[in-house]
Amino acid sequence: MEKKSFTFDEIKLKLVNYCVYQDRCHAEVEQKMREFLLIDEAKEEIMLYLLRENYLNEERFTRSYIRGKFYIKHWGRNKIRISLKQKQVPEKLINKSFDEIDEADYEKTIRKIFEDYYEKQKDLKEYQRKSKTIKYLISKGFEYDIILNIIEN
Template sequence: MEKKSFTFDEIKLKLVNYCVYQDRCHAEVEQKMREFMLIDEAKDEIILYLLKENYLNEERFTRSYIRGKFYIKHWGKNKIKINLKQKQISEKLINKCFDEIDESDYEKTLKKIFEDYYSKQTDLKEYQRKSKTIKYLMGKGFEYEKINDIFD
């Protein structure tokens, strides 16, 4: 199948729509641009345009990503951070944006996930139940120290 070719303005519009549909990070936009086999100058021009017009905003992306992954998917901070780093978001920006998560919401969510999971582990010895629960919560990205506080 032959690849349809687009004009520069059509590609630019496609990327605007890509960013409008949901917040994107630079890495996602660059990945999307690879589909269009653009020369570097064209890529740079589109990126600059998206930034200037505020279609592409790394901090806004990071904040909405953190809110979604915590409040909807109930991920802990470690998992959120790892996934944002894979999207080439700097640690400094990630840490700055973690204020999107209310600390008491974080504790409540951790407690609730803990209680739901722990209460289902019935046929185990106490230490197995505990270690299985810790492993589960760490897999969801919660910090070991915070998990341990629940057991105390």
């Protein structure tokens, strides 16, 4: 199947729509651009346009990504951080953006996930239920020391 060819303006519009549909990080936009056979100058021009017109904003992307993964998917900070690093978001920006998660909400979420998951582990000894639940929380990206602190209080 041959690739349909688009004009520069059509490609630019496609990328604007790609960014409008959902916040994107730089790496995602660069990946999307690879679908079109563009010379480097054209890629650069589109990138600058997207940034200048605020279609592409890495901080806005990072903040909305953190909110979504925590408040909707209930991921912990570790899992969110790893995922953002895979999207080549700078560490400094990740750290700065974690204030999107309210500390009280974070603890409440850990407590709720702990209780729900713990309840389902019926046929195990107490310490097995507890350790299995802690492992589950760690796999969701929550920090071990915070988990312990919350369930022991």
